[in-house]
Amino acid sequence: MVSRTAAGHLPGFRLALASTLVWLGLIVAFPLAALIARPFAGGLHPFMHALFDPRLLAALRVSFGSAFVAAAIDLPLGLLLAWAVVRAKVPGHRLMDALVELPLALPTSVSGITLATLYGPRGWFGAPLAHLGLKVAFAPAGIVVALMFVGIPFVVRSIAPVLANAPVELEEAAQTLGASRSQTLWRVVLPPLLPAGLTAFGLAFARAVGEYGSVIFIAGNQPFRSEIAPLLVVIRLQEFDYAGGAAVGLILLLASLVILLALGALRRRFHHWIAA
Amino acid sequence: MSVRLDAISRRNAAGGLILDDVSLEIETGEFVALVGPSGAGKTSLLRVIAGLDAQSGGTVEIDGRDMSALPARARGLGFVFQNYALFGHLSVAANIAFGLRVLPRSLRPSRSEIASRVDELLDLMQLPGRGRDFPAQLSGGQRQRVALARALATRPPVLLLDEPFGALDPMVRKSIRTWLRDLHDKLGLTTILVTHDQQEALEIADRLAVMADGQLVQAGAPDLLEARPATSFVMDFLGDTVRIEGAVRGGVFEPEPAFALPVAVNVSDGPATLMIRPHDIDLVTGPAVLTPLATHGGFARYRVGDAVTVHVPVHVADRVPVTGAALDLGRGHLFRSGKSINTI
Ligand SMILES: Nc1ncnc2c1ncn2[C@@H]1O[C@H](COP(=O)(O)OP(=O)(O)OP(=O)(O)O)[C@@H](O)[C@H]1O
Ligand SMILES: [Mg+2]
Numbered sequence: 001m002v003s004r005t006a007a008g009h010l011p012g013f014r015l016a017l018a019s020t021l022v023w024l025g026l027i028v029a030f031p032l033a034a035l036i037a038r039p040f041a042g043g044l045h046p047f048m049h050a051l052f053d054p055r056l057l058a059a060l061r062v063s064f065g066s067a068f069v070a071a072a073i074d075l076p077l078g079l080l081l082a083w084a085v086v087r088a089k090v091p092g093h094r095l096m097d098a099l100v101e102l103p104l105a106l107p108t109s110v111s112g113i114t115l116a117t118l119y120g121p122r123g124w125f126g127a128p129l130a131h132l133g134l135k136v137a138f139a140p141a142g143i144v145v146a147l148m149f150v151g152i153p154f155v156v157r158s159i160a161p162v163l164a165n166a167p168v169e170l171e172e173a174a175q176t177l178g179a180s181r182s183q184t185l186w187r188v189v190l191p192p193l194l195p196a197g198l199t200a201f202g203l204a205f206a207r208a209v210g211e212y213g214s215v216i217f218i219a220g221n222q223p224f225r226s227e228i229a230p231l232l233v234v235i236r237l238q239e240f241d242y243a244g245g246a247a248v249g250l251i252l253l254l255a256s257l258v259i260l261l262a263l264g265a266l267r268r269r270f271h272h273w274i275a276a
Numbered sequence: 277m278s279v280r281l282d283a284i285s286r287r288n289a290a291g292g293l294i295l296d297d298v299s300l301e302i303e304t305g306e307f308v309a310l311v312g313p314s315g316a317g318k319t320s321l322l323r324v325i326a327g328l329d330a331q332s333g334g335t336v337e338i339d340g341r342d343m344s345a346l347p348a349r350a351r352g353l354g355f356v357f358q359n360y361a362l363f364g365h366l367s368v369a370a371n372i373a374f375g376l377r378v379l380p381r382s383l384r385p386s387r388s389e390i391a392s393r394v395d396e397l398l399d400l401m402q403l404p405g406r407g408r409d410f411p412a413q414l415s416g417g418q419r420q421r422v423a424l425a426r427a428l429a430t431r432p433p434v435l436l437l438d439e440p441f442g443a444l445d446p447m448v449r450k451s452i453r454t455w456l457r458d459l460h461d462k463l464g465l466t467t468i469l470v471t472h473d474q475q476e477a478l479e480i481a482d483r484l485a486v487m488a489d490g491q492l493v494q495a496g497a498p499d500l501l502e503a504r505p506a507t508s509f510v511m512d513f514l515g516d517t518v519r520i521e522g523a524v525r526g527g528v529f530e531p532e533p534a535f536a537l538p539v540a541v542n543v544s545d546g547p548a549t550l551m552i553r554p555h556d557i558d559l560v561t562g563p564a565v566l567t568p569l570a571t572h573g574g575f576a577r578y579r580v581g582d583a584v585t586v587h588v589p590v591h592v593a594d595r596v597p598v599t600g601a602a603l604d605l606g607r608g609h610l611f612r613s614g615k616s617i618n619t620i
Contacts, residue, residue, distance in 0.1 A: 169361035172328050175348040176355040177375035178430065187378070191365045272410045273365045 035253060038246035050247035055223050056232060060251060063229040066140065067208035070147035071155075074204045075197060077148070078155025085156070086164040100156045103149050108213025115146055116218040138220035143228060146214045151204030158200035162193055195270045202263040209256050277339035277433040277466055278304050284324055284334035294320050295331065296490040302468065302483075304339075307460050308495075309477035310470045311513055312487035318470045319358075321487070322436050325468070327351045338434060354427035354435040358442055360419045362411040368422050369394045369407030375430040397425040400459070417448045424456075428463070435460070437469045441476065449473070453480050474513055486510050508611045511551045518557065518584055520550045520605065529610060535564030535581050536603040541610060543618045552608030554587040562602020 010016075039047040050056065084090045085097045103111060119126040119137040126137055136142050166189065174184040212230040219226045229252055236245035279302040286295040295317050302308050310318045323329040325336055327348035336343045343351055363371050370377075372394045376385055385393065398404055401421040411419055420440055427435065441449045457480045460467050471477050477484055478498050485495040486509065494506035498514070505511040508519075522531040524546055529539045531550065537560070539550070555575060559566075569577040575587035580601055588596055610618045 167359075167361065169357050169359065170363060172348070173355070173357060173361040173363075173426075174374070174378075175328070176326055176351075176353065177378065177426065178349050178352065179374070179378040180349065183378045187374070188363060194365075270365070272412055 032253070035246060035249050039243050039250055042243050046243040047247050050236075050241075050244040051251070053244070055227075056229070056248055056251070058224040059227050059229040059232045059248070060255070062140065062143065062225075062227060063209055063252070064255065066143040066147055066228070067205050067211075070144045070151055070208050071201050071205040073144070074148050074151045074155045075201055078152050078200060078204075079159055079193070079197070081152070082156045082160040082163050086160050100153050102153075104153050108150065108211065109217065111149055112146060112214035112217030115149060115214065116142070119145060119218065137218050138226075140219075140226050142218035142220065143215050143226060146218050147208035147211055150211050150214060151208050154203035154207060155200040158196050158203060159193055162196040166192060192273065195267050195273070198263050198267045202260055206256055206260060209252060278302060278337075279325065279434060279466060279468070280335075280337040280340075281321075281325070282335045282337065284321065284331050284336065286320055286324060286329065287332045294490050295324065298334070298487075298490075298492045300485055300492055300495055302466060304466055305464060307457065307467045307469070307480060307482045308485055309481035309483075310468055310485050310487065311472070311474075311477050312493070313509060314472075316487040317490040318487055319438055320490075322355075322438050322468065322470055326353055326355045326436055328355075352430065352432055354430075354432035356420075356423050356427050356435070356437045356440045358439045360411075360423040362419055362423055362426070364411050366410075367407065368398075368403070368409050368411065368414070371411065371422055372397055372407075372425045372429050374426060379430075393429060397429060400428075401425045402455075416443050417452060420444065420452065424459075431463075433466060435465050435467045437467065439470050439472065442472070449476065456480065474515070478514070486513065504616070505551075505609055506616050508549065508551055508614045511609060511611075516554050516587075517551045518554055518586075520552070520584075520603075520608075521547075522550060523547050524610075529605075531603075531605065533581060533584070533603075535562055535584075535601065536605055537562075539605050539608070541618055543610065546612060548617065549611045550605055550608045551611060552605055554585055555589065556607040557584075557586045558604035558606070559586060559588065559596050559601045560604050561597040562600055564601050564603075566596070566598065566601045 039050070081096070081100065085093045085100070090096070116137050117123050119129070119142060121127065121130050121137070123137070129136055134141070136145055170188050171184050174188045179187065210230065212228070212234075215228055216231055219228065219231075221227050221231060229248055233245045233248045236242075236248065279300075281298055281300045284295055284298040285293060288294050298317075298321060300308075310321065312318055320329065324331045327336075327343065327346060327350075331344070338351070338353070348355075363374065366374070369391075373390050376390045376393065379385075384390075394407060395404075398407055401424065403418060403421055403425075406414070406418070411422065414422065420443075424440070441452060444452065453476050456469075459465075469477075469480065481498075483495060483497055484501055486493045486501070486507070488507065488509055494501060494510055501510055502514055505514070511517055520531045520533065520536055522529055522536075524530075524541060524543055526545065527540060527542065529541045529548060529550060531538070554577075559578070559580070564581045567579040569579055569585070571577065571590065574590055576590050576593040576596070578586050578588065578596065578601075580586055580603060584603065586603070609616060
């Protein structure tokens, strides 16, 4: 993007920058620093002990694994939804557009209970699925369903504007060059969505890793099987094991940071695509 | 290959005619410039030929084959968009190779054949070694040539260009247009070029096709259009004009300004507009004050009265009446409601 220095042009820029940094420090950096410092408060030993707890490792695997699967499924679903809203303009697309953000506004406990009821053994979706021998609620699949629900708005909102602004001439150019509909889709329409898709995946994934409220109602929460890491934080705190709780939090933080940095690096590889 | 448009019409969503009974035949190897005021329907016509839009009536024939039912992808024509429409996520080489790579497997050249075709086109477009760059890294003129190379990669017999040089500066336009004409001749193309630029149209095309309000007003070689302009737009488009209002009474055009002489004509009575090139005006002795202006391009320029500028070739400038002048408009063209009613 544009990287000219703004300092010379905007009056009060320095003051605004300074106060922004102070607030950013208070709101973001201090709590993070506290989170990083807290596990070591009792020395390195309790931290290392918490770290190699097999229950924690299982919870991390469940958390990151389901977040990854949920974000990966959200991506094509969100793309279809974005397409329906901004390109196909299906009947009711305005209502759909408004509904997309609903999962963000809903208290997560409400989403969790609703999903648990829907996918429960006697729910609208759960009953037919149970018939097929598939158990969603109170099983690892339930976690993925809940995470998909909270993640999809991020995918739609990241992809829709890019899709809406894609020049229609590109598709026409592909047609005059002999491309079929599916060739146009795969070679011309979808590739430019890749950077936005990475952003979408990153947002949905990050949200899913930290999600707590909706998951615990549908997951079943069996240690080693369907227990997510954020739940383990709460459990450790209830056991007055503050170092253990903070250690889980720190691991979640670091792992998420590494993954988001990797996605950012991947996205920067596409900078030369912009503005043709 | 020849292109034959027969009574093409197209309506917009509201039912208005944006193309109205357009018929035009273009011979194999011909270069036609499609000109006309903004909103005349030039882009609409080009899109119908390419198959990007469907006509509401009439037929498009290419090389004697009716193309009307074929979608754009099956017509095999080269199309260059005004804003290039390059694929930003593909390298220059991949952009150029696009049309070859989407061919069905049985027709698709091998990888190495595609690569050498791309190199050949990059050389032809004077862009050697730029294949790995991305469109965002090129200048406007370079992007334009990539768009052209991409359209030419599959060797289409017909090339359709919609104001391809619109965004380029005048110097680049000038060199790219002669280069395009050479390319057209070298590759044996049949080309239709939409342009707003009179110089460009005259320099590059064998024939001009002039559109207005969705209709084809006139088509012909530049000197035919110059000799018999069908509308005042054609006259305006082809060069500087002086416009004199007046009326025809009893076989004589009587100009409104007192310093212009009446002209004998052969048309019915009524209001009329006379249009004439500044260098076709002859100056004779008369009542108007003559103000000399700067000499330019071999013409001595004078202002007659307070509005009309006259160009007199320098070698006859000594015959200009110095005391006072009147205009002899005998070499002008007469129009009524924008349509030619007579060449005088
Ligand atoms: N998609 C459309 N829907 C409705 N009307 C349209 C559409 N596209 C063009 N028109 C109308 O058709 C007419 C011709 O438009 P067109 O774009 O062909 O003009 P043009 O000669 O290419 O003009 P310009 O020189 O400004 O590019 C215009 O009156 C325009 O308003
Ligand atoms: Mg146009």
